[in-house]
Amino acid sequence: MVVKLHDLYFKPFINADEIDVVVQRMVNDIAADIKDEIPVFVGIMNGSFMFVSDFVKKYPKPCEVTFIKLASYEGVKSTEDIQRLIGLTQDLTARTVVILEDIIDSGNTLEEVHRIFKNENVKQLLIATLFHKPEAYDKDFKLHYVGKEIPNKFIVGYGLDYDGLGRDLPDVYQLKTTQHMTNIVLFGPPGAGKGTQANFLKEKYDLVHISTGDVFRYNIKNETALGMLAKSYMDKGELVPDQVTIDMLNKEVEKNTDAKGFIFDGFPRTNAQAKALDELMDSKDSQINAMVALEVDDEILVERLLKRGETSGRADDADENIIRNRIKEYYSKTAILKDYYSDQNKYFGVDGVGSIEEITERLSAVIDKL
Ligand code: IMP
Ligand code: MG
Numbered sequence: 001m002v003v004k005l006h007d008l009y010f011k012p013f014i015n016a017d018e019i020d021v022v023v024q025r026m027v028n029d030i031a032a033d034i035k036d037e038i039p040v041f042v043g044i045m046n047g048s049f050m051f052v053s054d055f056v057k058k059y060p061k062p063c064e065v066t067f068i069k070l071a072s073y074e075g076v077k078s079t080e081d082i083q084r085l086i087g088l089t090q091d092l093t094a095r096t097v098v099i100l101e102d103i104i105d106s107g108n109t110l111e112e113v114h115r116i117f118k119n120e121n122v123k124q125l126l127i128a129t130l131f132h133k134p135e136a137y138d139k140d141f142k143l144h145y146v147g148k149e150i151p152n153k154f155i156v157g158y159g160l161d162y163d164g165l166g167r168d169l170p171d172v173y174q175l176k177t178t179q180h181m182t183n184i185v186l187f188g189p190p191g192a193g194k195g196t197q198a199n200f201l202k203e204k205y206d207l208v209h210i211s212t213g214d215v216f217r218y219n220i221k222n223e224t225a226l227g228m229l230a231k232s233y234m235d236k237g238e239l240v241p242d243q244v245t246i247d248m249l250n251k252e253v254e255k256n257t258d259a260k261g262f263i264f265d266g267f268p269r270t271n272a273q274a275k276a277l278d279e280l281m282d283s284k285d286s287q288i289n290a291m292v293a294l295e296v297d298d299e300i301l302v303e304r305l306l307k308r309g310e311t312s313g314r315a316d317d318a319d320e321n322i323i324r325n326r327i328k329e330y331y332s333k334t335a336i337l338k339d340y341y342s343d344q345n346k347y348f349g350v351d352g353v354g355s356i357e358e359i360t361e362r363l364s365a366v367i368d369k370l
Contacts (some may be wrong), residue, residue: 002180003173005165009180010173011285014148019130019172023051023146026128027058029145030098033126038062039096044109045069046167050159051130055100066090070112085116085130093121101129102159107139114141131155131172153177178285182207182370184260185268185277185341188294189237189330190323191301192352193359197294200360205367208259210252212245212266217299219248246276253284258336264288269333272279274340279370282290289370291341292363293334294352301327345348 001015003010030039041059043052045067056065068087097117100206104110110127117125128145135152154175156166166173182205188194202209219227226248230240245267253262281287296304302323309317316322348366351361 002176003166004180005162008162009176010162010166011155011176012171013150013155013174014152014172015157016170020054022130023054024058026130026145026147027055027060030126030128031060034061034096034098037096038064039098040064040066040090040092041098041100043067043100044102044113045076047161048100048130050167051082051102052100068116070109072334076342085107088116088120092117094123096124096126097122098126098128100142101127101290103131103133103155104129104143105133105136107137107141110141111139113293126175130158163346176285181259181286181289182367182368183281183286183290184261184367185264185288185291185333185337186293187291187337188352189296189301190326191305192294192296193356195296196356197363198265200356201363201367202263204360204364206260208256208261208262209251209263209265210249210267212249212264215248215252216240216245242270242276245273246280249277250280251278261289268337271336274337288346289339290346290348292348292350292366294359296325296352297348298324300353308316 001012038061039058041052041063043065045047045324046069049067052065052067052075056063066087068085071084071086097120099110099113101110101180104127113127114125126144127141128147129143130147132143132149133152134149155172156162156175157169157172159167161167162174162175184201184207186194186198186201188197198209198211201207216227216230220231221227226244230244230248233240233244249264249267253259256262262276268277285337305317305323306320308314316326338347350359350362350366354362
């Protein structure tokens with residue numbers, strides 16, 4: 001489950017069980033190295049409180065525990081950070097001190113710790129950190145025990161916070177590179193009013209409407225590499241492989257990196273395509289939130305389309321048999337997808353009979369809850 005802290009979204013990264021294993025391993029390593037002395041474990045507040053607590057509970061031999069806090073103050077010069085130390089009252093002369101850090105990132109805090117302990121005449125100063133971001137670390141201090149190396153991305157949970165929130169979470173979460181999006185697969189039989197509603201929804205929710213048909217026409221007309229590739233299959237009378245379509249959609253998604261979400265229209269049509277779309281969204285740190293299908297009774301659809309045929313001149317809107325076939329085909333094709341999304345509790349059928357405003361309201365009620 002994604003968590004929201006203040007304005008940002010975080011995704012599950014390291015669960016409590018995995019953390020437990022890492023902490024236990026650190027305990028074993030440290031206990032094995034410290035033979036017949038009573039070490040002083042020094043947690044760096046605030047972030048390390050949970051780690052230190054779990055660590056000392058697992059520690060098999062007598063030990064002392066204390067905490068220090070480095071309070072950052074904006075210095076006299078605006079650029080200079082002055083660290084103030086709180087809590088180091090104990091005499092540590094000739095003791096083995098093990099610093100327990102939740103995370104070592106740039107190493108600035110560690111540098112400060114070294115500066116402080118330089119004058120404490122300890123027997124040895126060992127550094128243990130639960131998490132370490134090697135890509136961000138630009139100091140030379142030796143890290144004696146590292147629980148887990150992680151990529152240079154912001155994390156929260158298990159003591160770590162984002163602006164005060166998230167310390168209480170038992171699991172660790174990682175900042176999502178793509179923030180929250182509302183991605184909808186919009187379905188509806190011919191004549192259900194999909195186009196009309198898509199237009200309203202994209203305005204209301206600031207979504208980008210990706211009509212697969214339009215994307216195809218655009219790529220072919222502009223002779224893009226993918227368009228030419230798609231055309232080569234179509235010219236041979238073959239189906240365009242899903243990957244080509246997905247690559248086109250990917251391009252559309254990437255053109256709109258600031259989008260609040262997407263309305264996919266005309267895709268997916270098969271299980272394999274739905275899976276491919278899930279993978280695409282996953283690669284963007286996002287997901288399909290819902291398949292929203294407009295539901296309209298067959299007889300009403302036939303009536304609407306025949307009426308549209310009177311003015312639109314579209315041949316396929318003029319013949320009742322053709323219309324009924326298109327509707328039948330729609331249901332036989334979308335049934336699989338309805339199951340696919342229902343299985344993930346993502347299928348939402350919306351009554352598509354009523355005024356345009358009424359239907360927009362019904363759709364909004366679904367989207368507002370996503
Ligand atoms: P430093 O850059 O190694 O000095 O780390 C400074 C402090 O920044 C750490 O003690 C944490 O309190 C905080 N910090 C660094 N990276 C993260 C993170 O990914 N999430 C939450 N806090 C972090
Ligand atoms: Mg810290």
